[in-house]
Amino acid sequence: MWDIHMRxxxxxEYIVKTNSTVRACANHFSISKxxxxxxxxxxxxxxxxxxxxxxxxxxxxxxxxxxxxxxLATRSKYEHARKNFS
Numbered sequence: 001m002w003d004i005h006m007r008x009x010x011x012x013e014y015i016v017k018t019n020s021t022v023r024a025c026a027n028h029f030s031i032s033k034x035x036x037x038x039x040x041x042x043x044x045x046x047x048x049x050x051x052x053x054x055x056x057x058x059x060x061x062x063x064x065x066x067x068x069x070x071x072l073a074t075r076s077k078y079e080h081a082r083k084n085f086s
Contacts, residue, residue, distance in 0.1 A: 008039045008047050015040060016054045021062050 007029075015025050022040070026033045040059070045052045 004043070005047050008043050009051070011036055011039050012044050012048070012051050012055045015058050016051070019058055019061070022059070 011025055011029060014020065014028060015022075018024070020028070022033050022036050025040075026036045029036070040052075040055045044055060
Protein backbone atom coordinates (compact mmCIF):
# COMPACT_ATOMS: atom_id res chain seq x y z
CA MET A 1 0.00 0.00 0.00
CA TRP A 2 2.86 2.39 0.75
CA ASP A 3 4.15 2.16 -2.83
CA ILE A 4 0.81 3.44 -4.12
CA HIS A 5 1.00 6.43 -1.77
CA MET A 6 4.50 7.25 -2.97
CA ARG A 7 3.36 7.03 -6.61
CA UNK A 8 0.36 9.27 -5.95
CA UNK A 9 2.50 11.89 -4.20
CA UNK A 10 5.14 11.79 -6.94
CA UNK A 11 2.50 12.31 -9.64
CA UNK A 12 0.85 15.14 -7.73
CA GLU A 13 4.12 16.92 -7.01
CA TYR A 14 5.11 16.62 -10.67
CA ILE A 15 1.82 18.13 -11.83
CA VAL A 16 2.05 21.04 -9.38
CA LYS A 17 5.75 21.67 -10.05
CA THR A 18 5.49 21.62 -13.86
CA ASN A 19 1.84 22.66 -14.35
CA SER A 20 1.58 19.60 -16.57
CA THR A 21 -1.47 17.85 -17.92
CA VAL A 22 -2.58 14.36 -16.89
CA ARG A 23 -1.32 13.11 -20.26
CA ALA A 24 2.14 14.65 -19.76
CA CYS A 25 2.34 13.23 -16.25
CA ALA A 26 1.36 9.78 -17.50
CA ASN A 27 4.05 9.93 -20.17
CA HIS A 28 6.64 11.08 -17.64
CA PHE A 29 5.92 8.17 -15.27
CA SER A 30 5.19 5.65 -18.07
CA ILE A 31 1.75 4.78 -16.75
CA SER A 32 -1.75 5.18 -18.16
CA LYS A 33 -3.69 8.44 -18.16
CA UNK A 34 -6.52 6.64 -16.37
CA UNK A 35 -4.22 5.69 -13.50
CA UNK A 36 -2.89 9.23 -13.11
CA UNK A 37 -6.37 10.70 -13.30
CA UNK A 38 -7.75 8.33 -10.66
CA UNK A 39 -4.69 8.89 -8.46
CA UNK A 40 -4.86 12.68 -8.46
CA UNK A 41 -8.63 13.19 -8.53
CA UNK A 42 -9.73 10.50 -6.07
CA UNK A 43 -6.92 8.81 -4.13
CA UNK A 44 -4.83 11.92 -3.46
CA UNK A 45 -7.56 13.53 -1.38
CA UNK A 46 -7.20 10.77 1.21
CA UNK A 47 -3.39 10.94 1.18
CA UNK A 48 -2.74 14.71 1.21
CA UNK A 49 -5.66 17.13 1.17
CA UNK A 50 -3.56 20.29 0.72
CA UNK A 51 -1.67 18.86 -2.25
CA UNK A 52 -5.00 17.69 -3.68
CA UNK A 53 -6.24 21.29 -3.74
CA UNK A 54 -3.08 22.45 -5.52
CA UNK A 55 -3.40 19.71 -8.15
CA UNK A 56 -7.09 20.53 -8.60
CA UNK A 57 -6.14 24.15 -9.40
CA UNK A 58 -3.68 23.03 -12.09
CA UNK A 59 -6.12 20.54 -13.59
CA UNK A 60 -8.93 23.12 -13.64
CA UNK A 61 -6.62 25.62 -15.37
CA UNK A 62 -5.60 23.02 -17.94
CA UNK A 63 -9.24 22.15 -18.57
CA UNK A 64 -10.16 25.78 -19.14
CA UNK A 65 -7.27 26.18 -21.63
CA UNK A 66 -7.80 22.89 -23.47
CA UNK A 67 -9.82 24.39 -26.31
CA UNK A 68 -7.05 26.92 -26.96
CA UNK A 69 -4.34 24.25 -27.19
CA UNK A 70 -6.54 22.22 -29.51
CA UNK A 71 -7.08 25.20 -31.78
CA LEU A 72 -3.36 25.96 -31.90
CA ALA A 73 -2.57 22.34 -32.76
CA THR A 74 -5.10 22.36 -35.59
CA ARG A 75 -3.76 25.65 -36.91
CA SER A 76 -0.20 24.34 -36.81
CA LYS A 77 -1.26 21.16 -38.61
CA TYR A 78 -2.82 23.07 -41.50
CA GLU A 79 0.06 25.55 -41.73
CA HIS A 80 2.48 22.63 -41.95
CA ALA A 81 0.35 20.93 -44.61
CA ARG A 82 0.14 24.18 -46.63
CA LYS A 83 3.94 24.62 -46.56
CA ASN A 84 4.48 21.04 -47.76
CA PHE A 85 1.85 21.39 -50.51
CA SER A 86 3.23 24.62 -51.97
